[in-house]
Amino acid sequence: MSWSEYLREIAQRFDEAAEELTSVFELPADLLNDITEEDGETVSGTGSFLSEKEQLIEEDEEDERILRGVNLNDQDSVRKKIQEIQSKKQFDEKRKASVMQKLLMSGYVKYRKDKKQSTETNEDGLNLKDIEPSFHDKEYEIYGCKHYMRNCKKQCADCKQWFPCRLCHNEASDHTLNRNATENMLCMFCLKSQPAAANCKYCRKSMARYYCNKCKLWDDDPSKSSYHCDDCGICRIGRGVGDDYYHCKTCGICLPIAVYDTHRCIERSTDCNCPICGEYMFNSTERVVFLPCSHPLHQRCYGDYIKTNYRCPTCSKTIINVNSMFRILDMEVERQPMPYPYNTWISTIHCNDCSSRSDTNYHFLGHKCKSCHSYNTCISSIYKPLDHPQVSIPRLATAEDAGMRRLMGHSWDSSDDEFGMFRF
Known part of the structure; x- marks a missing residue:
């Protein structure tokens, strides 16, 4: 007998046993009344048990309302909430102690709940946290994260964890995500894991308007256009090389065609951090601009910087007309x-x-x-x-300066007298 046949036989025996059982509500009315009269105490005991259970549920709901909004990391907030609980005259000492215990244990309870959710997996081996959709804009139900619009998550090839994008992974992990090694994605529509692609193979929906199979990059932002540069090895924002950008071999980066004749090359100019915010610029998602001295920085940082300074933060040359x-x-x-x-x-x-x-x-x-x-x-x-x-000190032109010179204790020569500097 195979394992499936054995389980099928066990299930059949349970069904037969369930059919033989008779529910108390299917008994004759007179017999049901006799049982109720004989077990009056039992029935009343059951009713009291249900009322106690309902009371506990109401107390838990009231406790939840009392403890709502408490920041456990703020000692003043916890202290004020304890004082508020102690001041409630309608609570006895036992109830106050119970509410304060729930307050102090709420952080641990939340931790255990999150840990339980993170360990429960479905048939694909994904836990509840993995299959929970993330949003770029929750109000309009736009999937993605704060960095990108996209309808999928990607799996890190090293830690096997699921994140909306590599930047979200790098912020939460002690290692960086290798974008080129990414193999799998998770569709946020049908919550199915599958090999990385432009469309979901189960629900057939598009994951983003732009997809790069080399970088494993999805971007569904309609206001952006992106392209892949083989020389840079990553995707850039723009229409493409030869259209609005060209790749400078010396600088090692794509530059606007408009600066082709005026750009002064600096070898590997973006292979460094932004001098304003400190973010690495070569693969930054922020737009990078080049100053007249050819030093780069983020466009957003540049807009804030020139409000208070007119010099390049790298070489101190004048970058605007002053x-x-x-x-x-x-x-x-x-x-x-x-x-x-x-x-x-x-x-x-x-x-x-x-x-x-x-x-x-x-x-x-x-x-x-x-x-x-x-x-x-x-x-x-x-x-x-x-x-x-x-x-010798240069001759002074005014009597005021001569008097100051005298107070400073400096000796004067006949040349000073020729100018009448000490004749007041």
């Missing part, structure tokens, strides 16, 4: 001359725009490059004549 601001600085420097002894200082500056070095008069507002007239400069050193008494 000539009007520099000309305003010219007028302010001329309007506010430096007092003695600061008007004797000489600053050696380095220009971030033209990389030249020059000497100029010290001024607290800024130092103008003598080559390109830019104020995007930094001070290399400051020469202070007062620190070198053997070197």
